[in-house]
Amino acid sequence: MNKLAVDPVGSVEIDVPAQSTPAPVVVPAAPVGAPPKSLVSSLKLIAGHARVMMDNTLPTVVMLALLLGIWQIACSQPGASLPPPLKVFADTQDLIFHPFFEGNGTDKGLGWQLIASLKRVAIGFSLATVVGVALGVLIGQSKFAYRALDPIFQVLRMVPPLAWLPISLAAFQKADPSAIFVIFITAVWPILLNTVVGVHNIPQNYRNIARVLQLSGPEYFFKIMLPATVPYMFTGLRIGIGMSWIAIIAAETLIGGVGIGFFIWDAWNSSLLSEIIIALVYVGLVGFVLDRLIATAGRMIARSPDTGR
Amino acid sequence: MLPLKHLSLEGIGVTFQTKAGAFTALRDVNLTIDQGQFVAIIGHSGCGKSTLLNIVAGLVESTVGATLLDGKVVDAPGAERAVIFQDHSLLPWLTVYDNVKLAVDKVFAKTKTKAERHAWTLHNLELVHMSHALDKRPSEISGGMKQRVGIARALAMQPRVLLMDEPFGALDALTRATLQETVMEIHATLKNTVIMITHDVDEAVLLSDRIIMMTNGPAATIGEDLAITLPRPRKRLELAHDPAYMTARADVLRFLYDRFRHPEDQAA
Numbered sequence: 306m307n308k309l310a311v312d313p314v315g316s317v318e319i320d321v322p323a324q325s326t327p328a329p330v331v332v333p334a335a336p337v338g339a340p341p342k343s344l345v346s347s348l349k350l351i352a353g354h355a356r357v358m359m360d361n362t363l364p365t366v367v368m369l370a371l372l373l374g375i376w377q378i379a380c381s382q383p384g385a386s387l388p389p390p391l392k393v394f395a396d397t398q399d400l401i402f403h404p405f406f407e408g409n410g411t412d413k414g415l416g417w418q419l420i421a422s423l424k425r426v427a428i429g430f431s432l433a434t435v436v437g438v439a440l441g442v443l444i445g446q447s448k449f450a451y452r453a454l455d456p457i458f459q460v461l462r463m464v465p466p467l468a469w470l471p472i473s474l475a476a477f478q479k480a481d482p483s484a485i486f487v488i489f490i491t492a493v494w495p496i497l498l499n500t501v502v503g504v505h506n507i508p509q510n511y512r513n514i515a516r517v518l519q520l521s522g523p524e525y526f527f528k529i530m531l532p533a534t535v536p537y538m539f540t541g542l543r544i545g546i547g548m549s550w551i552a553i554i555a556a557e558t559l560i561g562g563v564g565i566g567f568f569i570w571d572a573w574n575s576s577l578l579s580e581i582i583i584a585l586v587y588v589g590l591v592g593f594v595l596d597r598l599i600a601t602a603g604r605m606i607a608r609s610p611d612t613g614r
Numbered sequence: 615m616l617p618l619k620h621l622s623l624e625g626i627g628v629t630f631q632t633k634a635g636a637f638t639a640l641r642d643v644n645l646t647i648d649q650g651q652f653v654a655i656i657g658h659s660g661c662g663k664s665t666l667l668n669i670v671a672g673l674v675e676s677t678v679g680a681t682l683l684d685g686k687v688v689d690a691p692g693a694e695r696a697v698i699f700q701d702h703s704l705l706p707w708l709t710v711y712d713n714v715k716l717a718v719d720k721v722f723a724k725t726k727t728k729a730e731r732h733a734w735t736l737h738n739l740e741l742v743h744m745s746h747a748l749d750k751r752p753s754e755i756s757g758g759m760k761q762r763v764g765i766a767r768a769l770a771m772q773p774r775v776l777l778m779d780e781p782f783g784a785l786d787a788l789t790r791a792t793l794q795e796t797v798m799e800i801h802a803t804l805k806n807t808v809i810m811i812t813h814d815v816d817e818a819v820l821l822s823d824r825i826i827m828m829t830n831g832p833a834a835t836i837g838e839d840l841a842i843t844l845p846r847p848r849k850r851l852e853l854a855h856d857p858a859y860m861t862a863r864a865d866v867l868r869f870l871y872d873r874f875r876h877p878e879d880q881a882a
Binding site for chain 1: 671672673690691692693695696697699701703705707716717720721771
């Protein structure tokens with residue numbers, strides 16, 4: 306379980322160098338007496354790498370410092386309604402340095418709160434992926450299913466996530482399944498509709514090839530439809546994971562229990578503004594990591610060779 | 615008894631139902647093609663050339679008439695009538711090798727062993743001079759190379775008829791010339807029946823045994839059927855001044871630009 310909380314944070318750092326491709330470094334012929342060429346070139350390569358990383362991250366760091374500075378000054382005035390960043394840090398040191406603290410009831414470290422929320426998202430989002438892709442393929446393939454279901458889905462997808470909560474509480478009677486259902490119903494539409502678009506956008510020529518080769522249904526599905534639709538699916542998955550993360554926070558404020566959403570609500574009820582702010586930072590960071598994970602998975606799948614020899 | 619025809623189109627007509635009403639694309643197309651013949655179909659755009667090719671491929675159904683290949687009615691697509699598409703239509707997520715292998719695995723699933731299918735895939739890629747790029751993706755090779763792979767994929771299916779839909783239309787003139795050489799080489803070796811759609815008069819005369827000229831659509835049909843009896847192997851440079859070549863070329867040009875000018879030109 307610990308790994309789950311550590312992993313996303315770890316991959317933020319991994320993600321940054323992966324994005325920044327090193328600029329090609331042209332090494333001039335080494336003059337006599339200079340260190341060996343390979344050493345020079347590898348040093349230059351490292352220097353080039355570091356420079357590109359600096360170029361990419363420096364503006365963000367500067368901007369962040371600037372914004373924190375403005376915030377610090379603005380909220381240091383007497384009578385300011387929100388705490389300045391230094392006070393937030395001082396107030397929440399315990400929360401920051403002891404993420405896996407265990408107290409009574411819902412009094413748990415931020416790590417546990419996030420894990421509880423992530424678990425709900427994981428279940429709801431997985432269900433949404435399976436159902437969204439399966440229904441998307443069906444509706445994309447069958448004109449009848451498209452005509453029958455598309456208008457209904459277009460209406461249903463406009464229902465905001467939280468509007469589903471009362472009816473889902475009524476149906477499931479328990480908090481956890483209701484929250485998971487809200488995640489599911491939020492994430493399923495972008496996945497489903499993007500899959501439909503993907504199937505509709507399979508070029509006619511690919512279909513013609515399949516017909517000339519007389520591919521069977523399953524062969525067509527695995528060899529043509531799935532690879533051709535994967536980029537669209539991942540667009541849907543990315544939108545879906547972002548929306549699920551938004552929805553779970555909102556749903557948890559209402560259902561209570563352990564979870565980062567309720568943690569925020571609870572902190573508000575206890576007037577612990579610093580705790581709310583630090584929780585918001587975590588929510589944003591986790592959401593960012595989730596988005597990047599899906600994007601990276603999509604890129605890897607799109608790139609990976611499909612059939613071995 | 616008459617000898618069995620290899621490929622025959624008998625009284626083909628195609629009418630599409632459109633929003634504006636029925637649209638007749640083709641009418642009364644009768645054509646018999648012998649085994650091993652290289653036939654070019656030429657005509658202005660909108661004359662139904664592609665429709666005609668798609669009927670032979672089985673991708674489009676004719677409204678009236680029938681297509682027979684070795685005595686059997688063509689009513690669905692099949693690997694014995696391989697198609698080379700203008701935009702090559704390679705699957706972008708597969709390598710050059712895998713694109714051809716997909717076809718080989720499907721067509722020879724029961725008749726060749728795994729090792730034989732591998733060898734056959736390599737053999738066909740060698741035929742089009744693409745052995746050097748087996749592990750490349752379509753996005754990593756040039757347009758001409760993609761079309762070579764498309765040809766290899768079609769040849770690998772060992773089709774009785776090879777159908778080419780403006781195969782070199784999207785290529786530059788130099789690449790087109792080398793691919794034309796490749797196609798002539800392959801046709802000389804394999805002696806398969808080929809139907810090729812083209813816009814290019816020189817290409818049609820250089821490659822084919824016979825040029826089918828289509829009248830303008832709608833309701834297009836065969837306007838003229840010209841036999842090209844130039845001896846093979848044909849050399850581009852030598853033919854440039856060959857009187858027979860020039861006569862054939864002039865015949866086609868006269869048909870296209872005198873007797874059946876493009877409808878848009880006539881309107882202008």
